[in-house]
Amino acid sequence: MVARPPVRVVVDLMTVDDLPAVHVIEHESFSTPWPSHAYRQELENNRLAHYIVARWGDEVVGxxxxxxxxxxxxxxxxxxxxxxxxxxxxxxxxxxLLDLAIARGANEATLEVRPSNGPARRLYEKYGFKVVGTRLRYYSDNNEDALIMTTDSLDGRPMKARIAELRAAVAARPDIELGPDGQPIARSRAGQGSPAADTADSDAAADSDAPAEPEPREPRIIRPSRFARRGP
Ligand SMILES: CC(C)(COP(=O)(O)OP(=O)(O)OC[C@H]1O[C@@H](n2cnc3c(N)ncnc32)[C@H](O)[C@@H]1OP(=O)(O)O)[C@@H](O)C(=O)NCCC(=O)NCCS
Structure with missing residues (x-):
């Protein structure tokens, strides 16, 4: 068998042609997913909204x-x-997203996340988001509170330095390679042991190396009210 050469992931603006793939990821990631028409409405009618996709070749992977x-x-x-x-x-x-925000003059980035969503919280913390407050019973499916996480000034020296350092680390990562099943080969991060070690704690165990079911508790960040669904 001839090995396929690695292909780099690129980030691109989302278009309506991406919506079928977005729909698939949405459904495997969230227990109360947005319908595709909500994304279409965002893309076509909301001038405040900016949506991006990560592509590996032709495939939308995030x-x-x-x-x-x-x-x-x-x-x-x-x-x-x-x-x-x-x-x-x-x-x-x-x-x-941060590049987009900075280019458009945003001074800070903010979001809501479930306290129970360890993987997402770690990602945001790595990028300088800090918990600045709580929205009580924000998530309607189980009344879980939301943590509000916000960055320091995107224009400030600490955030600029952090972003530059993280960007360099991401650029230095090896390309993603697929196994014979067409899925990425799990790869340990340098000095971090086996991939299984990534899920060694209880927060991480909520993530994804396990079965292909949606998150048991929907980790939605913010849901514009017109898309809101009450309860499971
Ligand atoms: C959160 C999510 C988007 C992360 O995506 P990802 O492509 O796996 O993230 P990355 O590989 O770029 O990981 C970057 C960092 O995130 C954190 N992280 C991601 N997954 C993690 C896990 N399972 N356990 C611990 N930390 C994790 C780590 O800090 C990691 O950096 P490291 O590799 O140096 O440890 C993904 O887990 C996901 O889609 N979850 C379901 C949907 C969701 O929860 N969305 C967020 C809603 S608020």
Missing amino acids: FAGIWLLVDEAHVTTFATRRAWRRQGIGERLLLA
Whole structure:
């Protein structure tokens, strides 16, 4: 068998043609997914909204979005395809969102996340998001509170230095390689032991190396009210 050469992940603006793939990732990531028409509406009618996808070749392997509200970038959604997690795709998406926010003059980025969503919280913490408050019973499916996480000034020296350092680390990562099953080969991070070690704690265990079922508790960040669904 001839091995396929590795292909780099690139981040691109989401288009309506991406929506079938986004739909698949949305459904495997969230227990109360947004319908495709909600994304279509965001793309076509919401001038505050900016949505991006991560592509590996022609395949959409992740997506994210922000609303740019005056000088604040509010992350609206964020997910990586389950089989493609822990490969640096989330970081590439977050870097692209921050680049977009900075280019459009945002001074800070903010989001809501479930306290129970360890993988996402770790990602955001790595990128300088700090817990600044709580929205009580924010998630309607189980009345879980939301943590509000916000960055320091995107224009400030600490955030600029952090972003530059993380961008360099992401650029230095090896390309993703697929196994014979067409899925990425799980690869340990340098000096971090086996991939299984990534899920050694209880927060991490909520993530994805395990069965292909949606998160038991929907880890939605923010849901514009017109898309809201009450209860499971
Ligand atoms: C959160 C999510 C988007 C991360 O995507 P990803 O492509 O796996 O992220 P990356 O591979 O770029 O990981 C970047 C960092 O995130 C954190 N992280 C991601 N998955 C983790 C896990 N299972 N356990 C611990 N930390 C994790 C780590 O800090 C990691 O950096 P490291 O590799 O140096 O340890 C992904 O897990 C996902 O789609 N989850 C379901 C949807 C969701 O929860 N969205 C967020 C809603 S708020």
